[in-house]
Amino acid sequence: MALDGAGNTSRLLGQEDVPPVFELNTAGRSPFLFTCDHYGRLLPKALGDLGLPEEELKRHIAWDIGIAEVAEAMSRALDAQLVAQRYSRLVIDCNRPPSVASSIPRLSEATMIPGNEALSREAAETRRQEVFDPYHGRITEIIDQRLRDRRPTILVALHSFTPIYAGVARPWHIGTLYHRDTILPPRLLHALRAEADLVVGNNEPYAVSDETDYTIPVHGEARGLISTGIEIRQDLIADHSGQQEWAERLTRILSEIEPLLGLHLPRMH
Numbered sequence: 001m002a003l004d005g006a007g008n009t010s011r012l013l014g015q016e017d018v019p020p021v022f023e024l025n026t027a028g029r030s031p032f033l034f035t036c037d038h039y040g041r042l043l044p045k046a047l048g049d050l051g052l053p054e055e056e057l058k059r060h061i062a063w064d065i066g067i068a069e070v071a072e073a074m075s076r077a078l079d080a081q082l083v084a085q086r087y088s089r090l091v092i093d094c095n096r097p098p099s100v101a102s103s104i105p106r107l108s109e110a111t112m113i114p115g116n117e118a119l120s121r122e123a124a125e126t127r128r129q130e131v132f133d134p135y136h137g138r139i140t141e142i143i144d145q146r147l148r149d150r151r152p153t154i155l156v157a158l159h160s161f162t163p164i165y166a167g168v169a170r171p172w173h174i175g176t177l178y179h180r181d182t183i184l185p186p187r188l189l190h191a192l193r194a195e196a197d198l199v200v201g202n203n204e205p206y207a208v209s210d211e212t213d214y215t216i217p218v219h220g221e222a223r224g225l226i227s228t229g230i231e232i233r234q235d236l237i238a239d240h241s242g243q244q245e246w247a248e249r250l251t252r253i254l255s256e257i258e259p260l261l262g263l264h265l266p267r268m269h
């Protein structure tokens, strides 16, 4: 198993690597702005396979299974802008403050990540500069532009969660994740609970906090945007039909909620 360059302090992304930021519908007219922190599971060529077998690199520890297709379908259906990050969360987790240990995990669930062990401060900083910073810099830029254009903006961070974590089965089909916003999460919860077939998590399987999250606290709450995270259970969106079904369901629900949020286009003087 190759570990070439895992501790390399030189540039991380080379000519064969794609940029970390993926965008869809950049001119989308919806107030919804979707982010997808765990969209992809690519590894920069210089990191080899992080010392892991292929099976591990396909598991939930590497990315949010199924969410990329759901996010893209929702972006298209709602004419909403999507910004996503293509590299594995094992390279650097784009929904963690870079200062916390789980930013570049040495252990994920029960899997040791050899390529993340004994990482130098410089190598960690390089991952931040070349993956984390461009992604979050782009989200900041998008929000700045939307505020300048006086466009209503609702930040929705899309994620998926593993049905079984550390041997414990999770009953929820979907969860809303939030902390400070009191506008969107209760309406979203109400709408999801009205779906007769769903077990809905209220800040389950996780709650948002400043220590364990980045996108919602930094881009949503700190900027005063209406915001929420949405987590869908991965077995429900593991194939194309499940992804389409969930994208359609959430598109319908978000379309129904939008008029209830009291958004208005600010008057231009």
Ligand SMILES: [Zn+2]
Pocket: 037, 038, 064, 095, 158, 159, 160
């Ligand atoms: Zn996620």
